[in-house]
Amino acid sequence: MPEVVNTISPKLREALGQVQKPGRYTGGEPGCTYKDKSEVDVRMAFCFPDTYEIGMSFLGEKILYELLNRHENWWCERAFMPWTDMKAEMERLGIPLYCLESKDPLTDFDIVGFSLEYELCYTNVLAMLRLSGIPLRAADRDERWPLIIAGGPCVCNAEPMADFFDIMQLGEGEQMLQDICATVEQGKKLGWNKETLLLALAKIPGVYVPSFYDVRYLEDGRVESIRPNRPGVPERVTKAIINMDDYTPPENFVVPMVGAVQDRASVEVLRGCVRGCRFCQAGQIYRPFRERSPQLISDSARVLCHNTGYDELSLTSLSTSDHSRLEDILDGLNSWAEQDHVSLSLPSLRVDNFSQSLVEKTTKVRKSGLTFAAEAGTQRLRDVINKNVTWEQIERGCRIAFEEGYTSVKLYFMMGLPTETLEDIKGIADTAQKVVDLYYSLDHAKGKGVQVTCSVACFVPKPDTPFQFCAQDRRETLREKQKYLLSCVHSRKIKVNYHDSATSVLEGVFAKGDRRLGKVIETAFENGAFFDTWEEYFDFDRWQAAFAACGLDPDFYNYRPLGLDEVTPWSHLDVGVSHGFLVREYEKALRAETTQPCNRQCNGCGANKLLGGPCFDYSQDLL
């Protein structure tokens, strides 16, 4: 009888026997990469500081996993935050956190990289380091420890986590992470110490070495200056960026066996966004807008569906319908999708260019619910936030959808936006009511009712946006507004969803926080905080105690408007948009003046310098 290699150690077997869904911790999924570790030069542990199910839904990891593993002598593996039952078992049994492919502990790796997708995962990063037995603070680790690195959108204000990471990646990882691995490979061969390695890494575009910068504070707690403390280190780190057609999107995924949240094939059609919604951080930090060519999208998506066996493909980006050749993309995909039993979905359709033919092209196989992001309830407030959507456009989109047979619509709104009044809150209910009325004014299927869901999120001011200068609404205010909104809804066809705002408070503090918050995060973690994204584990009192213990006032960070000339904790991290642009946009917002989308007119944000030329060719009529 031939033996199958059994990589489950007795201790791990014991742990797996006690926990729910052990398949999250075993690896072995189709699509994994295995290599002989004695033959690789660089080993990277790609860590996602949330559950397996959430991490496996994340496209960025799939992109980088494939890119790194294409190098024969590098091996990139995956690790996730174990759920509480598994974490407890691992602690009890002394099992260090390991990567799923090799089952080797994180301490065996050259690089341990974390993806920072949202602020509330920060304590999970510390929990994963602790589970691995790795010292939390970069200052406590010499070259014998793995290089601990971070990437992801949160790095645009890296400071609250700066004490824990050796390097942080600002911007897009495709080239930067390969450059980092190559430098680590070279450093290993030449026996560099940590200082030499960090100096070499600091030369890679987008790489930020926190320990190479000194932060000075004013007496009132604001930042006075952030300066490099070594020669040859840039004053400001400029984010890394790629050309979309230089990189083939992933043609294989590790296919999870235990259900991921997003268990389908996906292909990124564009990066960036042409709209300049003033609340939206992604819309600013991924600038400039870059498209992938329809041919590359269709070809690689087909290979991906074939390799993974997925029968659903989603086209992802911040705003898929803004692709100038979306119809070509859909035609390309539809030329094979039906025969390959693949259905298409577009998760981010926009109301304002939602057309009949688009609906037809995406609903050939399946009809799912429709979502529209209106964001604010009145035209005035939509102008303030530069969400250039009118009621007429919402009405048109809903009319098409209803005529196509949809009976449920989800509308996204935000609450707590700058300049918001109760009239704007009432506008949310009024908008939903008008959608209900529209449905009944049309020829709808007899006996079929309509369901309009308003999903209302709490607005959190984010760095690198025109609203970074604004204070966040206080919890009490938001609660009042929520109550008022409910009192304005008079139809059973309308459902309102909103979340308690305690987690948004912390999100707001970390988003705009400075380096001193590192010790707050560490204190809260030592006092038991992790999985803060999960309501059942989030304990606001524990956080307040941690702030108090560190002598810091959280309100200073999120409830205080920033001066337009203030040195922000992220002023040394350049994502492309200039300070002057943000100030201009902020002032226009207060006057409820809108700004044209980038594909119609350049508004001089400065991000085009990353491309070395204009973002669009305005000589052609694009719209």
Added chain:
Amino acid sequence: MTTVRIFFEKRGEAAYISLLDLQRVFHRLLKISGLPVWYTLGFNPHIYLSFSCPLSLGQESICESCEVKTEAPAVDGDAWAAALQPLMPRGIRILRVAPAQDKPGEIASAEYAITMPASSAAALDAYNERTGAPVVKKTKRGQKTLELKEYLPRVEYQLEGESLHFTLTLPSASGEGVNLNPALLLGFLETLGGAPAWQCTVLRTHLYTKNGKDFC
């Protein structure tokens, strides 16, 4: 239409793939393989798939099987196995693919190779001396008390260094008949001071039909 049975091993980390997940995995991998498997008819066609006597999570096997159907005139088992193996999750090894001979309803019993720490010998001795060994079995219709001794009067084991081994044959009917999981015995032994289940390995080695032949 031919019914084709895919025999495979499910070991190591693959022992933790649940039946539901395994069905999804096979469905997807069969689709990728492009093998001429039969899709059910109707609005939402999917590959016809059926697993016989699925294992409990954490148990291993060298005699698992999954049946599919095909309209192909002939089935080249080696070619099917070669097409499937590279797609499989780690721990699943395709052993054989061949037209089905028996119906799943023919399965009557299963053989298991059990390994426990040597320290569990006393619990096994105690079991062998007892006259009764009542265990509670959970079924879809609630709980039921069963007498293990009716099926396993004695368990003969061999000591080998740190561990001990024995073989069990238990009724294993797909569908209505009696179906006993070795975990019932291991649980009972634990009450007698035997090792906890995670220290034991359960490997299913055979599925037998009513007339005592290997299910194929």
